[in-house]
Amino acid sequence: MRKPAIKLKGTVAGLYRTEGKGFVTSSVDGLDLGFDGIAADAHGGPTRKTGGREPWYPRGTEIRNERQLSILSLNELAEIAETLAIPELRPEWIGGNLTLEGLPRLSELPPRTLLFFENGVTIKIDGDNGPCRLSGRSIAQHYPERTDIEFGFVKAAQHKRGLVAWVEKPGSISLGEAFEARLPEQWIYDPNEPR
Structure with a gap:
């Protein structure tokens, strides 16, 4: 079964970038984005080195960087915090670059x-x-x-950890800016299902 393409609207609730080498970010009022992502950001660049997320390559293999940006939902972060029984979970702590409002179940947006x-x-x-x-x-x-959070986060954040993305058209993003999400036509691929 195919679902048609749709459009949704939202706004930018927060912008963040790294300072130095770590992945933790700091809040900013605007982001300048190029084809390499955020200039001098820990996740920027046209390529990146593989790690545990790509077990099909030896660690450290250079591949295209499809993880230039980390996009999060404040609602999903609040849900994770509630599951972990902590007062708050800030986007900066987990390397967020953008928090967006207006898109239900942000982490489920399709590729x-x-x-x-x-x-x-x-x-x-x-x-x-x-x-x-x-x-x-x-x-x-x-x-x-709390000694349970390091491992507990992995389970609590399943399907709520946000999205990774890359810059298709460069420019600047400002806090409070509106955007439109254009979701492509979707379907579940089943090689055994007839057309």
Whole structure:
């Protein structure tokens, strides 16, 4: 069964970038995006080195960088925090670059979704961002009395960890800016199902 393409509207609730080498980000009022992502950001660049997410390559293999940006939902972060029984989970702690409002179940947006921002930037969604222990460890630093968060985050954030994306059309994004999400036609591929 195929679902038709649709359009949804939303706004930018937060913008963040790294300072230095780590993946933790800091809040900013605007982001300048090029074809390499955010200039001098830890996740920027046209290529990246593989890690545990790509077991089909030896670690450190250079591949195209489809993970230039980490996009999060404040609602999903609140759900994760509630599951972990912590007062808050900030986007900065897990390396977020954009928080968006207006899109229900943001982490479920399909690959190939395009985000068209009113000032001209276009971002292409690669897919959902699987939760990892590194992010859990970063959160746990803010709750040192809790020893269960590093591993607990991986389970609590399943299908709520946001999206990874890359810049299709460069430009600048501002806090509060409106955007339109254009979801492609969707279907579940089944090689045994007749056309």
